[in-house]
Amino acid sequence: MKGFKIKLLKLLSLFVLWSQTLLAQEFNLSNYLKKGEKDATLSVFTMLQDAAKHKNSKVIIEKGTYHFYPEKAYEQYCFVTNHDNSMRRIAFNIKNFDGLTIEANDAKFIFHGVMMPFNIENSKNIDISGFTIDWHLPLHGEGIIEATDTANKTFDLRLADNMPYTIRNEQLIFIKEGFEHDLNHAILFDPKRKAVAYQTNKYTPLKMINQVEIRNKEKFDFYNYIDFRIPEYESQNQEYSIKAKEIAHGLVRISGSELPPPPVGMVLVCKGQFGKDRIANAFHINKSSQVKLHNLTIHYAGGMGILGERSEDITLEGINILANPSKNLMVSTTADAAHFAGCKGNIVINNCNFRHQLDDAVNIHGAYVIVEDILAPDKIGVRIGHFQQAGFQFADLGDTIGFIINEKLADVEFKATVKSCFQLNQHYYIITLNEAVTQKLGKGFIVENLDWYPEVSITNCQFADNRARGLLLKSPKKTIIKNNYFSNMMQALLISGGINNWWYESGGAQDLLIEGNTIGDCNYDGEKRPVISIGGKWENNGRMLGKIVINNNTFNNFNPSIIKATGVRQLEITNNSITNSKTFPALEPDAFVFDIKGVETLTTQNTKISNGFKNKLKTEAVKNTFSDIK
Structure with a gap:
């Protein structure tokens, strides 16, 4: 009998320990927030640090409005494909997780300034649901065409009070929290349809730039390939041609466009210069697998809504990406709603509503890299084709890659398998192969990763x-x-x-x-x-x-x-x-x-x-x- 009691006590102790372990895997944000604390950023970081210690953790976020500010956010340099790479301030840094559920009860997340709400990196079995993402102030600009002067090719732009601005050197500059932009990449929206205006191309984009001469440019020594679309090069021989003058508070007259003035009542939308306008995507899913996002709304992001790269098996279910109707804004995301580059497994998008983006609803593709150097019989140097793909993980050990002649663009000429892919810098990679390829290579080859493509289902x-x-x-x-x-x-x-x-x-x-x-x-x-x-x-x-x-x-x-x-x-x-x-x-x-x-x-x-x-x-x-x- 005594032995039985001892065994029973041991079993009870194990049960209590097991129960405590289970309880330790559930984390409530309310237990981390201090009373009256407006900025939830540091509390979320601390909570996720605790959750990361356990497999299959669950995070509960109670109904309410939560503000996130960049000053106390986790920071890391992020290579975000089809975006502008930068140090990102991240609210929810989901890194190296093996199982995580974030369940919110109709919570509202409001972001301030240049932030990336979610980074999902080197993680698997991630399930996220139940909240809305929005920004306190949008990272793009909008204004209503209030009056036009066809003879003088001017128009007057009315700016709402949620569009802080200044006139600097005769330029209209939209001022954000830690960010600013000009009138570049302008397009017209029809506020009645809340869609791009019919024949907007008659009036936009505004011709913002004149080309100017660079003196003594023959002294440059560009030995290697230079992508002159990179902002630091592109702007070197440019000057503004559009001029702005404040007529009254919130009313700015624009002159200098070569196109006819836009129709009165249309909304002019702009996001600034290319290469500086994709800095605050909502979700970045990178090198992860089995990720499900469901029952979410993204009212705004200064870039793409959801971006997956080098990841497997991503499901989007019941996702709304559309402008917040209560704010009378035309735009939801300043780039694609959802974008998948170099993914495999299954991409499933069901019962989603994507509207008001300044780019595509969904884009699914791989990436070509360009053969730049033959370094050894089994080793090549390649460069990224577009500067906003810099840092993209093109290949890894065991991947099958195909070699294609760019100008010919026939099927794959030959294949090889990757032994290693070393990123020398964000634009140039050294790929070592299991096979010798130099006898087959010539001028004008590009390379495709043949393994990293997904099956796709987009329904309802x-x-x-x-x-x-x-x-x-x-x-x-x-x-x-x-x-x-x-x-x-x-x-x-x-x-x-x-x-x-x-x-x-x-x-x-x-x-x-x-x-x-x-x-x-x-x-x-x-x-x-x-x-x-x-x-x-x-x-x-x-x-x-x-x-x-x-x-x-x-x-x-x-x-x-x-x-x-x-x-x-x-x-x-x-x-x-x-x-x-x-x-x-x-x-x-x-x-x-x-x-x-x-x-x-x-x-x-x-x-x-x-x-x-x-x-x-x-x-x-x-x-x-x-x-x-x-």
Whole structure:
């Protein structure tokens, strides 16, 4: 009996210890915040430090409004692809976690100045939900066109009190908390539609800069390649041409634009110079796996909303990224809503609503790097193609990479496996291979990581009212786009397989289904584009896209150009309905609904096309056609 009691006591002790351990894994922010404390930044940092000591920790954030300021935030230098690299002040630094749940009860997070709310790095099994992200003051500028003078090419801009500003050297400067910008990258929004204005390209962007001569520039010694788009080079031979003068408090007259003055009542939106305008993304998911974000709202970010790079298995469920309606702002994020570069596994986006971005709703791609040097038979030096991809982890041990001739842009010439990838600096990497490649290499080669592409599922979402495109799709893995709504300033879907020598984004769709979507007005900025743009390369045995099926979709567009496709092996356009919305005057009334070129097998059947669109189908260099369009 005595022995039994001893055993029972031991079991009870173990149970108590086990229970305490379980309790220690749950952390409530209310236990870390001091009474009356407005700045939650340091308390969140301390709480996450404690949570990091345990596997599968859970953080509870009670309902309320929490402010975050940069002065007491964790700081680290961040390479954030397709952004401007910098020292980031981070509110939620989720680094080296093995299991973490953050559960908020309808909490509101308000950020001040230049901050990155969430950094998820070298972590796995992360589940985050239940809050709203917004900024106290936005990091872009907005103003209403109050009056115009066509003869003198001036317009008066009314600035609200949430837009601090100054006039400096005849320039309108928007002043933020620790940040400022000018009128660069301006675009018009229609406040009634809360979307980019029809034919904004007649009036914007404002021509801000004149080129000036650099004297004695022959003395420069640029021995290596220089990307002159980098801000410190780009601004060297520039001077401002736009002038600003304050007429009254909150009213500024703008002169010097070469374009006509914008219409009265439109909202002019701007975010400053390229290379200095993507500094405060909301989420950075880097070198992580099994990350789920759900039931969140992002009203604002000074960059992208959600960015994933070199990560696996990311799910976005019930995410709203849209401007805060209570603030009467036009913009949600100053770049893409969601962006995935060099990811693999599964990217799942379901039941999301992405609106009011100053760039694309979703972009999924890899990255090309450029062969700069042959250092040894098995060793090459490569450079990043775009300065805003600096520091991007292109490859690692065991990755299979493919070598492609840039100008030829055919399929991969040959492959190799990576032994190591050493980042000498953020622009130049040394890659050691398991195979000798020097005999195969020549001038003009670029390199693609063939392993890091995801399968993609995007369903039941809304992508609308943003500056650029709906979806950019470059993954060669199985991709499903189903039951979504689109209405975008540019194309609803851009499916390219070529090399964009600006961004050097890699990939090309090989197995893509676009089904059951409703697509409203697109391409209303004034440029002539199709609603769906598909661009492989078919000349000279170029790199073609694979199988693309566009089935059972409803198009209601003011312009007849619906699908333009080149360089596809198998293209099926079936069971679609196409009507004329008549929302705006057609930009190209004689365009063909389907303009197909360089396709091996084309099927266009059972598609109803509005009588208002007179030219239905145009084909060139199509080997096999199965069509009932007359």
